[in-house]
Amino acid sequence: MERITRVSSRAPAVAPTLADVAERAGVSRQTVSNAVNNPDLLRGDTLARVQEAILELGYVPNRAARNLRTRASHLIGLRMSPVQEGTANAAMDRFVHSLVWTSREAGYHVLLFSGEGPDPLEGYDDLMRSTAVDAFVVTDTYLGNPQAAWLRERRAPFVAFGRPWDDDGAKHPWVDVDGAAGTELATTHLLDKGHTRIAWIGWRKDSFIGEDRRAGWSRALRERGHATTGLASRVEDTVWSGREASAVLLDEARPSAFVCASDTLAMGVLHTLAERGLHPGHDIAVVGFDDSQVAQVVHPGLTSVRQPLEEVAIAVVRSLEDLLATPSQVGEGLLLTPTLTVRGSS
Amino acid sequence: MERITRVSSRAPAVAPTLADVAERAGVSRQTVSNAVNNPDLLRGDTLARVQEAILELGYVPNRAARNLRTRASHLIGLRMSPVQEGTANAAMDRFVHSLVWTSREAGYHVLLFSGEGPDPLEGYDDLMRSTAVDAFVVTDTYLGNPQAAWLRERRAPFVAFGRPWDDDGAKHPWVDVDGAAGTELATTHLLDKGHTRIAWIGWRKDSFIGEDRRAGWSRALRERGHATTGLASRVEDTVWSGREASAVLLDEARPSAFVCASDTLAMGVLHTLAERGLHPGHDIAVVGFDDSQVAQVVHPGLTSVRQPLEEVAIAVVRSLEDLLATPSQVGEGLLLTPTLTVRGSS
DNA sequence: TTGAAAGCGCTAACAA
DNA sequence: TTGTTAGCGCTTTCAA
Numbered sequence: 001m002e003r004i005t006r007v008s009s010r011a012p013a014v015a016p017t018l019a020d021v022a023e024r025a026g027v028s029r030q031t032v033s034n035a036v037n038n039p040d041l042l043r044g045d046t047l048a049r050v051q052e053a054i055l056e057l058g059y060v061p062n063r064a065a066r067n068l069r070t071r072a073s074h075l076i077g078l079r080m081s082p083v084q085e086g087t088a089n090a091a092m093d094r095f096v097h098s099l100v101w102t103s104r105e106a107g108y109h110v111l112l113f114s115g116e117g118p119d120p121l122e123g124y125d126d127l128m129r130s131t132a133v134d135a136f137v138v139t140d141t142y143l144g145n146p147q148a149a150w151l152r153e154r155r156a157p158f159v160a161f162g163r164p165w166d167d168d169g170a171k172h173p174w175v176d177v178d179g180a181a182g183t184e185l186a187t188t189h190l191l192d193k194g195h196t197r198i199a200w201i202g203w204r205k206d207s208f209i210g211e212d213r214r215a216g217w218s219r220a221l222r223e224r225g226h227a228t229t230g231l232a233s234r235v236e237d238t239v240w241s242g243r244e245a246s247a248v249l250l251d252e253a254r255p256s257a258f259v260c261a262s263d264t265l266a267m268g269v270l271h272t273l274a275e276r277g278l279h280p281g282h283d284i285a286v287v288g289f290d291d292s293q294v295a296q297v298v299h300p301g302l303t304s305v306r307q308p309l310e311e312v313a314i315a316v317v318r319s320l321e322d323l324l325a326t327p328s329q330v331g332e333g334l335l336l337t338p339t340l341t342v343r344g345s346s
Numbered sequence: 347m348e349r350i351t352r353v354s355s356r357a358p359a360v361a362p363t364l365a366d367v368a369e370r371a372g373v374s375r376q377t378v379s380n381a382v383n384n385p386d387l388l389r390g391d392t393l394a395r396v397q398e399a400i401l402e403l404g405y406v407p408n409r410a411a412r413n414l415r416t417r418a419s420h421l422i423g424l425r426m427s428p429v430q431e432g433t434a435n436a437a438m439d440r441f442v443h444s445l446v447w448t449s450r451e452a453g454y455h456v457l458l459f460s461g462e463g464p465d466p467l468e469g470y471d472d473l474m475r476s477t478a479v480d481a482f483v484v485t486d487t488y489l490g491n492p493q494a495a496w497l498r499e500r501r502a503p504f505v506a507f508g509r510p511w512d513d514d515g516a517k518h519p520w521v522d523v524d525g526a527a528g529t530e531l532a533t534t535h536l537l538d539k540g541h542t543r544i545a546w547i548g549w550r551k552d553s554f555i556g557e558d559r560r561a562g563w564s565r566a567l568r569e570r571g572h573a574t575t576g577l578a579s580r581v582e583d584t585v586w587s588g589r590e591a592s593a594v595l596l597d598e599a600r601p602s603a604f605v606c607a608s609d610t611l612a613m614g615v616l617h618t619l620a621e622r623g624l625h626p627g628h629d630i631a632v633v634g635f636d637d638s639q640v641a642q643v644v645h646p647g648l649t650s651v652r653q654p655l656e657e658v659a660i661a662v663v664r665s666l667e668d669l670l671a672t673p674s675q676v677g678e679g680l681l682l683t684p685t686l687t688v689r690g691s692s
Numbered sequence: 693t694t695g696a697a698a699g700c701g702c703t704a705a706c707a708a
Numbered sequence: 709t710t711g712t713t714a715g716c717g718c719t720t721t722c723a724a
Binding site for chain 2: 716717718719720
């Protein structure tokens with residue numbers, strides 16, 4: 001039983017405006033505006049009368065008009081990079097979910113746009129200049145932050161998910177996950193399990209993120225006095241590369257465990273193990289990175305470093321709010337720590 | 347070397363307006379507006395002069411003002427359902443990518459929003475009444491279309507990705523993928539490989555989509571005169587359920603192949619096979635549904651039915667354009683055919 | 693082919 | 709505490 005009577009649930013042909021509400025409540029338009037945006041300013045009975053009129057008419061402020069007047073859209077722009085088929089990479093999608101969720105609570109919506117091609121700047125310009133969004137969340141910082149300088153120069157508010165790797169003096173706010181801490185966690189976990197020869201399969205050297213994650217692996221091994229020599233491989237982020245690299249490492253370095261820069265590479269390791277009749281978690285331990293769906297559903301479960309994307313989203317939105325409230329403020333950086341989800345593969 | 351001189355690439359402190367351009371070009375504001383929206387109306391030299399001024403000033407029309415005036419936002423609303431951890435389901439994310447891409451070409455952006463809870467209507471109302479979006483794309487039709495009737499009653503333009511299963515008389519436009527055709531394709535593929543005892547693992551009976559996909563399996567078997575009795579199982583969409591169901595079926599019905607309603611369930615089958623030392627594609631064939639990343643990267647590759655989500659997005663956007671151009675028009679339905687991506691598991 | 697007037701719905705600034 | 713005035717930047721309508 002619906003108790004509340006929604007008078008206008010049938011949606012009137014034409015949407016009511018402030019003026020309609022004002023007339024109905026017997027007040028001025030400004031008073032209605034205040035009732036919506038600054039209810040504290042009204043006297044109790046006036047507020048009640050206006051709110052009743054609002055309810056009766058089913059009034060909802062027109063966004064375009066409000067945007068025009070306040071010069072704000074309450075929209076956050078996010079560029080979506082194309083899906084990568086054949087990989088396990090879906091961190092971006094998980095992040096989008098978290099961001100949408102968190103933004104809503106802050107009164108923002110997420111506007112998705114796509115760059116035409118490889119140019120990461122494509123698409124930002126138009127949205128910014130047409131005042132379609134209030135700010136951007138920049139995620140594709142894997143090769144440094146070409147966008148950061150560019151957006152900064154154009155005075156576009158933005159928060160980056162990802163460190164300004166190549167620019168220590170960067171003054172924009174950012175949030176990132178400590179990849180090295182993640183792989184260190186993974187490596188220590190394996191060391192605790194008794195493994196000593198732990199191999200690394202990561203990305204090519206020009207990847208900042210890849211080098212960061214690799215550092216966690218080597219740090220953990222060195223701290224416990226174990227060797228890293230000959231145990232590392234740097235390849236492309238594909239299943240095939242992970243398979244090849246692990247095959248070579250198994251033959252030449254005889255590791256008992258693998259730590260990988262991504263779940264995609266870890267899946268490659270699982271391929272090699274399957275081909276050789278080896279059982280992950282039993283014969284050889286494997287740890288991936290990103291706690292993708294793949295890690296969650298593959299047999300016997302892939303242990304993986306999980307980025308706290310929900311927290312990232314919260315921090316990003318908070319940062320965005322600060323930024324929009326105080327545009328001149330110097331941005332801060334925040335580094336979050338990932339966790340390790342242990343499954344059958346280790 | 348940048349050849350084109352972007353005079354205002356440094357972004358002026360305050361964005362230029364129509365009036366600024368008009369003054370610079372020595373014409374009226376209206377003429378500038380026409381230069382942007384109806385260039386055909388201008389004489390060649392006037393147009394050139396105005397365009398030059400636009401370029402020099404770096405003028406981009408203000409979206410809020412335009413939206414207010416034209417009562418259109420060129421935004422498409424899409425509700426994101428929460429991520430399902432522990433499953434392989436990511437069709438939604440792939441679809442979002444395609445939709446963003448396709449929308450851009452049609453001059454639209456995608457606005458993401460999230461429902462608060464299980465109520466699929468939550469969130470639509472506010473966006474619609476505040477004229478934040480021009481239309482919606484409705485995707486969560488797995489339990490019929492409660493949104494359809496609701497949105498229709500409120501005169502909200504929308505296109506559904508998913509059939510109006512429970513309402514033959516539905517008059518809204520929709521695009522869907524023929525699930526039965528997909529599983530029929532999968533089953534026929536297995537029959538061609540020599541399998542005759544092909545089991546089905548699908549969803550509970552109250553799932554329209556699940557029953558549709560199941561129909562393709564049984565149709566293919568019946569057409570070739572093979573049995574279906576005792577070969578089907580209906581469970582929840584989890585890896586665990588798929589594992590359990592396949593274990594029972596293997597013991598009781600001795601199938602040589604499995605067709606599943608989802609990659610998640612298919613992964614469950616792979617678990618059972620791994621536990622029994624059976625090799626997918628060699629001892630037992632397995633086919634999933636959705637061609638998820640999981641299917642793509644798992645060893646030895648999971649054969650899976652692939653929904654043509656790019657085509658779906660194109661059809662949805664086209665439908666949306668028709669709808670917005672001719673609001674009164676009766677919506678049509680379009681059923682697309684999936685393909686089968688064959689991998690090692692079959 | 694171009695221009696002038698009007699107003700979309702809202703809120704900031706100020707006045708009562 | 710409430711109301712009045714003005715105008716955000718644009719496009720529709722109509723006149724020149």
